[in-house]
Amino acid sequence: DAEITQSPRHKITETGRQVTLACHQTWNHNNMFWYRQDLGHGLRLIHYSYGVHDTNKGEVSDGYSVSRSNTEDLPLTLESAASSQTSVYFCASSSGSASGGEQYFGPGTRLTVT
């Protein structure tokens, strides 16, 4: 069955370190998205991609970057981790066809920055 996976599921890192969160989907979807989820804020869009070599900034992109070198993967990098980036991160994908926006979500990565 097609799926979307994230790794690691839990990560503790120190302030100032570079951290990369992996997202891998086997749906063969064109579109991929990264969100962060914080209490009281719901899900906020960090970055998204509509295809290989395409990346776009979302609502809360400062301090984050992504790159898309193939269809399956969209890794999220925190260039210099800050305590404000402690959060749960979700990756999602969608087909970009007539699906009307239905997104499929990964299980999430809980990141703690100390």
Added chain:
Amino acid sequence: AQSVTQPDIHITVSEGASLELRCNYSYGATPYLFWYVQSPGQGLQLLLKYFSGDTLVQGIKGFEAEFKRSQSSFNLRKPSVHWSDAAEYFCAVGIDRDDKIIFGKGTRLHILP
């Protein structure tokens, strides 16, 4: 600007009782509308979606939602809740043809035995 409002942060209902979760959106054109559910420690799962046509939409797990354009609402309903329905529910609006979604802040549903 597009937005989604879920006015209730927490809702508590007794098992077997009916449920309605409220959602209001702001969007200029006909929206794509979604309800997602998130169980503790899990990702989001799509319950149902509205694109066009019949304004009453049926979803998984016995949920339904009704799109009311005049009220800019897309409320989620279930006639009889089960303890396993305890979760967080997110309403969302698709804001363009490229599948971007704006989420509401969520409503956490608690079930009393």
